Amino acid sequence: MKIPGYAPDGLMACHACDGAHRIVPIPEGGKALCGRCGTLLYRNLPRSLDHSAALYLSALILFLLANSFPFVALKYGDRVEQSLLVSGAFALQRAGMPELGVLVLLTSVVFPLLTIVGMLYLLLPLRFGVRPPWMTQVWQMVRALSPWSLIGVFMLGLLVSVVKLQDLATIIPGIAFFAFIGLLIVSAAAAANFDPSALWPQLGPVAKSAAGRSAAALGYATCHTCDLLVPRPAKGGAWNCLRCGSHVHGMRLPESISRTWALLAAATLLLIPANLYPVMTVIRFGQGEPSTILSGVVHLVEDGAWPLALLVFFASFVVPVTKIASLSLLLVTVQRGSAWRVRDRTLLYRVTEAVGAWSMIDVFLVGILVALVQMDALATVRPGIGATFFGAAVVLTMFAAHAFDPRLVWDSALNRKGAR
Numbered sequence: 001m002k003i004p005g006y007a008p009d010g011l012m013a014c015h016a017c018d019g020a021h022r023i024v025p026i027p028e029g030g031k032a033l034c035g036r037c038g039t040l041l042y043r044n045l046p047r048s049l050d051h052s053a054a055l056y057l058s059a060l061i062l063f064l065l066a067n068s069f070p071f072v073a074l075k076y077g078d079r080v081e082q083s084l085l086v087s088g089a090f091a092l093q094r095a096g097m098p099e100l101g102v103l104v105l106l107t108s109v110v111f112p113l114l115t116i117v118g119m120l121y122l123l124l125p126l127r128f129g130v131r132p133p134w135m136t137q138v139w140q141m142v143r144a145l146s147p148w149s150l151i152g153v154f155m156l157g158l159l160v161s162v163v164k165l166q167d168l169a170t171i172i173p174g175i176a177f178f179a180f181i182g183l184l185i186v187s188a189a190a191a192a193n194f195d196p197s198a199l200w201p202q203l204g205p206v207a208k209s210a211a212g213r214s215a216a217a218l219g220y221a222t223c224h225t226c227d228l229l230v231p232r233p234a235k236g237g238a239w240n241c242l243r244c245g246s247h248v249h250g251m252r253l254p255e256s257i258s259r260t261w262a263l264l265a266a267a268t269l270l271l272i273p274a275n276l277y278p279v280m281t282v283i284r285f286g287q288g289e290p291s292t293i294l295s296g297v298v299h300l301v302e303d304g305a306w307p308l309a310l311l312v313f314f315a316s317f318v319v320p321v322t323k324i325a326s327l328s329l330l331l332v333t334v335q336r337g338s339a340w341r342v343r344d345r346t347l348l349y350r351v352t353e354a355v356g357a358w359s360m361i362d363v364f365l366v367g368i369l370v371a372l373v374q375m376d377a378l379a380t381v382r383p384g385i386g387a388t389f390f391g392a393a394v395v396l397t398m399f400a401a402h403a404f405d406p407r408l409v410w411d412s413a414l415n416r417k418g419a420r
Contacts, residue, residue: 003203003242006228010204013215013222013229014039016346018407020210020218020229023202036212036410037346042202048195053123055190060116062183067109070174072158074165074372076379081372085109085176088367095370095383103391104367107360112149116187118142122199136244139199140225146191147398150357150364151184157364160312163305164369168284168379200226200243214410216251223248253405260331263400264324270393271320277386280366284379292386293317293362316362316390319355323397326352327404339413346406353401359394363387 011020014034021041026032031043045051066085073082086109092101118138125132132138162171207218215222220229223241230248233239239248278290291299293316300309326348333340366387373381 005206006203006242007206008202010206011210011215011218011220011229012041012202012204012227013220014041015222015227016350016406017342017410018214018216018222019410020213020215020220022210023204037343039346039350042197043195045193045195048193049123049127049198052190052194052198053120053127055186055193056116056119056123059183059187059190060120062179062186063113063116065179066176066183069176069179071176071180072162072174072372073172074169075172076169080172081374082174083368083371085180087371088364091371091374092367092383097383097388100363100367100383100388100391103395104364107148107150108154108364111145112151112183112187115142115145115149118145119190119194126198135199136225136246139244140246143225147357147402149187150360151180151187153358153360154364155180155184156311156315156358157361158368160300160308160361160365161368161372163300163303163308164365165372167303168373196227200228203228203243205229205231214407214414216407216411221248221251252407252411253403256403256405256408257331257334259403260327260400263396263403264327264331267320267393267396267400268324270389270396271324274386274390274393275317277389278384279362279387279390280369280384281382282369282373282379283382288380290384293390296362312361312365315358319359320393320397323352323356323359323401327397327400330404330406330409334408334412337412342409342413345409349401349404349406349409356394356398356401359397360391363391363394 009023012023013020014037016039017034017037019034019036021032021034023042024032026042026044028044028046032041033039034041070082071085071087073080086105089101089105089109092098092104118141121132121138122135122142165171205220210218215229219232221232221239222228223230223244223246225246226241226244228241228243230239230241239250240246241248275293278292279296281288281290294313297309297313297316300306300312330345330349333345366383369381370383373379
């Protein structure tokens, strides 16, 4: 699609700092980084459309296999309890925690499926030279759901559950287990081989040299669907993307600071009962003791699984607390107009956004154990209310990270420098 005043060597903006850069050719396999904050701008992936379409098609086949056959089985003597990939979600629902079951189902099954199917809907027609209808809406859905497709975190939760159950019974992996491992690898490869320029060719407004200025200072805002720089409209005019038609919400995310503070406050309050109340109770031969997040870490240490104990402690305790502290630091420095270590604060945000989802390990762990360990008087695992509080806290911290606009870090610093 040709747009008057736009060219392949036009300007684009960094999503993290809003720095304006001219689009320049890079060698195959190379990548362009923002000169201000170091964030990835774009890559040159040869045959990205072919590779990513083939990998997403393989991911769909593996996904169907992972949901069609037994996932893992628990063998105790002559008794065998089998489970499917979705068993954890339905087991939580039967145990009286439907909200936790829905969260597990969405993040481990529904969102990954929608992401894979959405990508195939976009890539396969384009592979044959056809532009699919509702392309903008489908791509918006894929971008929104991708951070919530947590199959890697689910696999890690399964690994922890296997260690916890090794002294109780024998774990027998099923066909779906190996298909899920393949799905994890192939889906990661598909995402790594996908270049958004296959959907939206690299294009930008033809303008004079940006000279280290931000896109906002030049009168542009970034479309968060196709990454096109859109000029500020005439007074009273609608602000829509010239290429995909998406609404462009001004220079920055609306009410970013107040929304992030509200979400962080709610998440902080939820973390208190999440760590005080038990997340599950393991009952063996009629006797059991409720287990909190930290007591579960202690049990792993006692079993000699130091690496997994450190992993669970880091993901379930350190990450949520650090994420809240990091976002609070970013919010305070933005509101104070601080110019302190702007590039480092941008990196802090990127790391915080990336690791937040791994706190879901404990939620998946509870779902897997509740589904597997249902042996009546021999052994049973019951979910605790702490898991619900913890799952809600993790979701809110992820929403908070998405609500914060990292470009405000640079805006406040530049405004302070300009005022001197």
